Structures are given as structure tokens and as C-alpha cells.
Amino acid sequence: MNKKIITIPEIFETASEEQQRKLGALFSLQLSEIARPKRTLEEVMSDMSDKAQERGLTPEILESLLHEE
Structure with a gap:
């Protein structure tokens, strides 16, 4: 079975404007969590x-x- 790999930019580009806003907020939260010093x-x-x-x-x-x- 062939599996197509979908990248985050592809998902973002095909998402609706509201979905893009939600994804952007989610990515921002994840990045801030990673970048925050422990x-x-x-x-x-x-x-x-x-x-x-x-x-x-x-x-x-x-x-x-x-x-x-």
C-alpha cells in the first residue's frame, strides 16, 4: 500500500481560513512551549x-x- 506523505505547509495551504487561524495558534503555542526555558x-x-x-x-x-x- 502506497502512503502519501503530507507536509504541514500542504495541510496549512489546503485548510480554510478559520482552520489556518486555529492551526497557527496551535503551532504558536507548541513553539512557545519548546522555546521556553525549563x-x-x-x-x-x-x-x-x-x-x-x-x-x-x-x-x-x-x-x-x-x-x-
């Missing part, structure tokens, strides 16, 4: 801690929030 859990947690402190979260407030029922 961060470690420690880096993410450190950033979260810094932002929480900038917004006024103190160790005392955090402790009281953790022990609320």
Missing part, C-alpha cells in the same frame, strides 16, 4: 516565595493561614 521546582518555589513577600506575606501570616480550620 525551570527547576526550587526556582519556581523561590519565585513564588519572593512574590508572596513582595505582596506582604510574612512568616507569621503564613503560619496563621496554615493552622486555620
